Amino acid sequence: MRFRVDGTEVDVEPRPGQCARTLLREQGRTEVKKGCDAGDCGACAVLLDGTPVHSCILPAARLDGREITTAAGLAPGDELHPVQEAIASGFGFQCGFCTAGMTVTASALTVDDLPDLDRRMKGSLCRCTGYRPIREAIRAATLGPVRETGARADAGAVGGIGTSVAAPAARRIVQGREPFTFDEPVPGALVLRVLGSPHAHARILSIDVAAARAVPGVVAVLTHHDVPATRFSTARHEHRTDDPDDTRILDDTVRFVGQRVAAVVAETAEAADAACRAIGVDYEVLPAVFDADAARRPGAPVLHPELTTDDRVAEASRNVIAELHEGVGGDIDEALAASAVTVHGTWQTSRVSHAQLETHGAVGWLDDDGRIVIRSSTQVPFLVRDEVARLLDRDPATVRVHVARVGGGFGGKQELFSEDLVALAVLRTGRPVAFDFSRVEEFTRTSVRHPMRVAVTLGATDEGRLTAIKLDVLSDTGAYGNHAIGVLMHGCAESTIIYRSPVRRLDAEVVYTNTVPSGAFRGYGLGQVMLGIESAMDLLAQRLDLDPFEVRRLNAVREGDPLHPDPEEEYEEDLVWGSYGLDQCLDLAEEALRRGNDAVPPDGWLVGEGMAMGMLATLAPGGHVSHATATLRADGGYVVHVGTAEFGNGATTVHRQIAATALEADFASIDLRHADTDLVAHDTGAFASTGITVAGKAVHAACLALRERMLEIAASVTGSDAAAGRLAPGGVDVGGRLVGFAEIVAAAGEDERTAEGLTAAGAEFGERRSLAFNVHAVRVAVDPETGSVRLLQSVQAADAGTVMNPAQCRGQIEGGVAQGVGSALYEEVLIDERGAVVNPVFRQYRVPQFADIPDTEVYFAETADDLGPYGAKSMSEAPYNPVAPAIGNAIARALGARPHHQPFTRERVWRLANGHPDPH
Incomplete structure (x- = not known):
């Protein structure tokens, strides 16, 4: 042909x-x-x-x-x-x-x-x-x-x-010429395929792989008999003990439909698929539980009975991984009873897929020194390296993980989903192995956003001042506890401390169910809890006939307020006021919404306006680490090495901008290399919006150190004081004499020169966290006859501190808003009565298309943060969080009836508009 x-x-x-x-x-x-x-x-x-x-x-x-x-x-x-x-x-x-x-x-x-x-x-x-x-x-x-x-x-x-x-x-x-994970072929790579479980809960009694091994082209078949017994968590954090150890590479008990049962390594995909079909498995089917509330009741099937608190599981006999029961300021029921007005509601959020266009996957091989080398689509190469080494009982120095460009992350690639099997297969076969997930596997075998039930009760004075906040949260982590603890704690934190209230009560639990695991997702739990809090605040404004912006202004936390009101609670003790722009965000969003736009609702559609606000810490709790180096080449160019991956967060652009500014250099002269465990010392990874606030500060520190050393060397060459020098085109100007870059490199000490030139290092150990703010406002039209919702106006005001790259930051906000619109109106991973995902393809899972997302007006508050480089704050995760509650509030005001189940699909909105109960 x-x-x-x-x-x-x-x-x-x-x-x-x-x-x-x-x-x-x-x-x-x-x-x-x-x-x-x-x-x-x-x-x-x-x-x-x-x-x-x-x-x-x-x-x-x-x-x-x-x-x-x-x-x-x-x-x-x-x-x-x-x-x-x-x-x-x-x-x-x-x-x-x-x-x-x-x-x-x-x-x-x-x-x-x-x-x-x-x-x-x-x-x-x-x-x-x-x-x-x-x-x-x-x-x-x-x-x-x-x-x-x-x-x-x-x-x-x-x-x-x-x-x-x-x-x-x-x-x-x-x-299409920038390489992603599988765009640089590895000659002779074998193909890895996985056999998934047909059952939501079962014990493997026996597994027969003889027929699979006999398939022509099959090189190896791996089962639970062939893997280490070591338990781990697929979640990756700076401290691996943040998550429960409840997972094995291959287990003799399966706990959700699609869980990997065996892995086949073959010369071709066809042979691997045929071998998977040839594996015979005898299961003892066990009782399963799919509802989070039922999972913690007496008599429910227990998913991980062997786990204890040493494994970071609070109460395995009740399927409860973690729980929070705490209050400040007095008795919550007494405070609510004494309040002039109270409002209450319960909201349910759905499972949402990250839906990155590039699926998970990795390719691995052995290098000439016998080290395992893995190229992976991951946000956390260093954390993957360390856990793979732990699972295989190897020195981390014998494992290298590096990253090409990552085709989207949103938290979903802060996990270990492919690299463990690839490393095992490489060691077993001695050959390169590639494991590239299908889209169906992405939906059924990776992770989704934690679905949550959020019950909120607010008490207030007649003027609308909060007197009490009562919050009850139930989070469903699915079959494994990756990120379960962190998502629960984080989701309940900034979503509530954004408001001032003398009395608070929080009861929250996260439980196992026999469903696809939940994990890290943009916003890390805040979007779910915020739906309840911000909807209840809107309900309060309606009850008191107050403007929703004014209710927020009346109750919003203000600069200087304590951010951890309970001295006994240490979770938020590292939060500080680096800057404050919430007041500006409220003003900017309200002014834009009042101005309106030219969008006209169709005849017969009802129109409503809604808003919500959010607060997000600028990095993850518990510390985040990044290292970087900056090198001056003899030709005057610079090379910056940093561990952070690029997955659309724009870190590689901003890091070059930071270097160009610190070194007074042309942007084009900065060569940045990143996301390779061989390049620099440890880097926690690209999550929690830390590309600027941690990795960016490490780059800044390295560039400042290099600049200082360049001035010192130039001064020594001329016999002058270093303070007399300044960077100039072509070198360092010291009192009118230009010391060229090549001369500076030549004069550097042997111990500070690398193969490329004069090198200086920088590091950032992020331990204190500032706060970023976002306010979202919308005007929607709702068709009561069909339940269709159309966004007529979308506005977001953001406090990003110093905006490093305005167009890029605007894009991050617009992208977060679009993802928020998807989870508000369309996106829901559906589970059937067997616990299986029933819509594991884009044709059935509705990712927003061109026509679904109107242009969002983006406005920036004018602040500068004390903690961030050049006054910048993070702005990758935060834009997503307030979008769904703002849309829900607008629908409620259009219809005069409030939605409580996200997404607000056409069916649910139609039922709401026509007085029919939601069967879901």
Whole structure:
């Protein structure tokens, strides 16, 4: 079979049943990505004789005689197609995994398509951006030469702090040439596949792998007999004891449908799949429990009866991992009884998938020194290295984990889901092994957001001043406790201490159920608890006929207030007032909402406005560590090494900006290398929005140390005082004499020179945490006849401290809002009566599309934080949290009836509008 790809003739015979995507990638066309393999996401889009198609559902045999164009071939040579140029310069990507396919589809649009742009692009999903910059870029490029978009990269040589400098990888991203985990093939890599459990709870009595091993091409089959008995948690934190040790690599007891039972390693995917089907397993099916409340009642099936408090499980006999029962200020019931007004409600949140376009996966091999090398799609390479070494009883120095660009994380890749099996398989076979999750596995075998039941009772004076807050939270961690403790504690913390109240009571538990595990998800529990708190605050405002903004102003925590009112409680003792911008955020959001916009509701639809506010600590509790080095090369360029991964958070851009500012250098002169355990000392990882507040400070410290050493060396060369020198183009100016960079490197001591040049190190041990604030406001239209909800206006005001890169930070907020809209209105991982996920593909799980997300107005408070580098605060997680409660409050005001079950789907809203109870 012959066809042409980007002008090159290809002569290849496809395998029976092969799709075009896998065939093209086998020909080295890795710009064609795998997002779903079901034709739903568009990451694999190519032009087939000029028409966009999803190559994952195109039979490879149909390529015969055709012309294929990938993202890399849309323009000749190194040039960019106009739509690629517009997306690259207009901040139209974050992680970038969807971008190559996105540009291919958009390249075929004409001016006539623009009025129907959202429908034309509905088959292209982006989980990161919120679509606004992509939409603007497509319009600009289609209308003619690339024009200014809403957020365009700043021109100028330096590109330091405060400028909207584009990501250095932008050109490669839009062409699909920036490598992700599986885009750099490892020759001879075997394929790993997993057999999953058909039962929610069962004991494996026997397992027969003889037939599987006999399948041609099978190299190894691993079962629970072949793995260490060591228990661990898939969750990764700086302190591994933050999470319960309740998991084995392969277990003889399975606790959710889809849990891995055995692993097959084979020469081909086909052989591995056939061998999985050939494995015979004899199960003793055990009673299962799927409801969180039922799981803690007497007589419920116990998932982990062997665990004790030494394993960080509070009460295994009740399936309770952790519990909080505490109060301050007096008796809560007495305080509520004495309150002039009380309101109460119970809200339920759903399981939500991270839905990163790049699924989990890893590829591993042995290097020439016999070390295990793993390239993984992870947010935490150092933590993965350390736990893999622990599980295999190896010195961490014999394990290297490194990361290419990560195609989205949102907390879901702060886990150990693939690397343990890959490392074992590499050791067993002595050959490279690749384990690439399917989209179905992503839904059924990784983790979801913790579903929670949140009951809130508020007491207040007639003026609306809070007198009491009573909170009861039940969190469902699923079959394993990864992140269960941290999510519960964090979710109940900032969501409540944002309000001043003399009396508080908290009762909270997190329990096991026989369902897909829950884990870290953007906001880390705050979004769930905030739905209850912010909905109850809106209910209070309605009861007292007060403006919802004014109720928040009356009760919001103020700068200088104690942040841990109970001296006995140590959880939040490291919170400090680095800066305060909540008051500005309330003003900015309210002013924008009052101004309104031009959106007009359809006839017969009801309109309501809603708002909610949130507070988020700028890093995880318990400490976060990052190390960095900065090197001056003899040619005047700089190399910065830092451990943090890039997964759309923009850390690699901001780190270069920090270095450029500290070194007074051109942005283009900074070469940044990251996310490799061989590069620097320990780095906790890219989560809890620490890319700026911890890793950024480590980069800053390294650059300042390098700058100081450059001045000292130049002074010694000239015999002058170091204070007399200053950085200048080409070197250091000391009293009018320019000491060149090459001269400085040559004069450096042997112990401070690396192979690349003069090197200085920096570190940050993040222990004190400041606070960031976000206020979200919306105007919605609701159709009572269908239950449809349409966002007419979306506003978010954010306190991000010094905004390092305005366009990039705006994009983080827009992306968080879009994800919040999804969890508010559409997204729900559904579990059937067997405990199985019933909608494990994008066609059934509704990720927001172009038409679902309106442009969000973004406003920044003017603050500067004492803790962050150059006064910056984190702004990756926080935007997500207040979105769903704001939308819920707007629906309540439109209908005169309040929704209590998120997502607020069309069915639920229709039932609410028409007085029917929600069966769920």
